[in-house]
Amino acid sequence: MKSGKRAVRLLAVLTAVFLLLPGCLPSGPEPAATGGSGLTVYFIDVGQADSALLLCDGAAMLIDGGNPSDSDLLYTFLKNRGVSRLDYIVATHAHADHVGGLAGALHYAAAGIALSPVTENDSRAFENFIKALGEQGVPVTVPKPGDTFALGGADVMALGPLSLSAEPNNTSIVLRITYGSVRFLFTGDAEREEERELLDAGYDLSADVLKVGHHGSDTSTTYPFLREIMPRYAVISCGKDNSYGHPHENTLSRLRDADVTLYRTDMQGTIVCVTDGRTVSFTVERNADAETNPTKPSADEEEYIGNINSLKFHRPSCSGLPAEKNRVIFATREAAVSAGYEPCGNCKP
Numbered sequence: 001m002k003s004g005k006r007a008v009r010l011l012a013v014l015t016a017v018f019l020l021l022p023g024c025l026p027s028g029p030e031p032a033a034t035g036g037s038g039l040t041v042y043f044i045d046v047g048q049a050d051s052a053l054l055l056c057d058g059a060a061m062l063i064d065g066g067n068p069s070d071s072d073l074l075y076t077f078l079k080n081r082g083v084s085r086l087d088y089i090v091a092t093h094a095h096a097d098h099v100g101g102l103a104g105a106l107h108y109a110a111a112g113i114a115l116s117p118v119t120e121n122d123s124r125a126f127e128n129f130i131k132a133l134g135e136q137g138v139p140v141t142v143p144k145p146g147d148t149f150a151l152g153g154a155d156v157m158a159l160g161p162l163s164l165s166a167e168p169n170n171t172s173i174v175l176r177i178t179y180g181s182v183r184f185l186f187t188g189d190a191e192r193e194e195e196r197e198l199l200d201a202g203y204d205l206s207a208d209v210l211k212v213g214h215h216g217s218d219t220s221t222t223y224p225f226l227r228e229i230m231p232r233y234a235v236i237s238c239g240k241d242n243s244y245g246h247p248h249e250n251t252l253s254r255l256r257d258a259d260v261t262l263y264r265t266d267m268q269g270t271i272v273c274v275t276d277g278r279t280v281s282f283t284v285e286r287n288a289d290a291e292t293n294p295t296k297p298s299a300d301e302e303e304y305i306g307n308i309n310s311l312k313f314h315r316p317s318c319s320g321l322p323a324e325k326n327r328v329i330f331a332t333r334e335a336a337v338s339a340g341y342e343p344c345g346n347c348k349p
């Protein structure tokens with residue numbers, strides 16, 4: 001059994017090395033996308049905005065497309081992956097940070113079904129989306145709660161909106177996506193009012209992966225909603241140093257309380273989630289080791305301090321620490337070793 005254990009450990013180390021060295025990834029995170037069974041979800045880094053591309057058994061769904069300035073990014077993202085057909089294109093709600101880049105996607109890919117909670121909105125971004133759809137002769141479909149759609153082998157159900165609020169965020173199309181025994185929940189920018197309606201409707205909201213509502217704003221991801229979902233993983237799409245202060249500490253704290261593993265586009269770039277219907281795995285564009293939802297460090301959590309000149313790493317208590325300017329901090333011992341650093345002979349980290 002010893003060699004088996006060793007093999008497992010070797011595999012774990014290799015996986016860690018792979019995750020720690022984004023340079024190993026050919027062009028951003030790129031696990032098996034299409035062809036073969038499996039569901040791949042790209043949470044595309046569109047800054048302070050939202051966009052996710054789902055590929056399943058050769059079928060594709062785009063949920064939101066970032067800001068108008070992300071049009072080129074969306075165009076290129078689809079082109080690089082050869083996604084010339086979007087079986088579904090979803091505008092969760094009419095805000096520019098969700099519908100803005102959809103026109104760019106439509107300039108590359110042909111759309112099947114276009115979902116939106118409204119058919120009209122006087123924003124330029126929404127009008128451009130409708131115009132691009134019109135050029136393809138695709139009408140807007142307003143989904144009804146409970147409507148289902150097939151995405152390859154995945155089942156997609158529209159849970160909301162259950163009513164049309166005057167607040168566009170609370171008109172967000174909420175999608176529950178089930179592949180095998182793995183579930184995803186996408187809530188757009190739904191805030192507490194829409195969350196309450198979803199709870200009152202009595203849906204089974206349980207999901208393995210939650211795309212956190214409204215970029216991690218305190219107005220979303222209420223405790224009762226989170227308790228029904230009980231996700232293992234959550235993804236927040238937001239921009240670094242955005243003017244809204246997203247994600248808000250209250251939301252982060254609720255996610256910590258729920259013991260959720262968090263991924264963030266502002267810290268980690270594009271995030272890719274792959275599932276075979278049983279297991280779920282994530283890869284990120286950068287900062288795989290980032291503390292995405294840090295609490296105050298407890299006494300037993302220790303960092304390691306590397307010397308960029310000697311390539312040795314130390315415990316913080318070591319008497320032989322390098323000068324501040326020559327330090328690099330590693331969150332884990334593994335991170336230091338993977339980066340090619342050797343343990344100090346004195347403090348023996």
Ligand SMILES: [Zn+2]
Pocket residue numbers: 049050095097098189214215
């Ligand atoms: Zn938004």
Ligand SMILES: [Zn+2]
Pocket residue numbers: 093095168169189
């Ligand atoms: Zn919004």
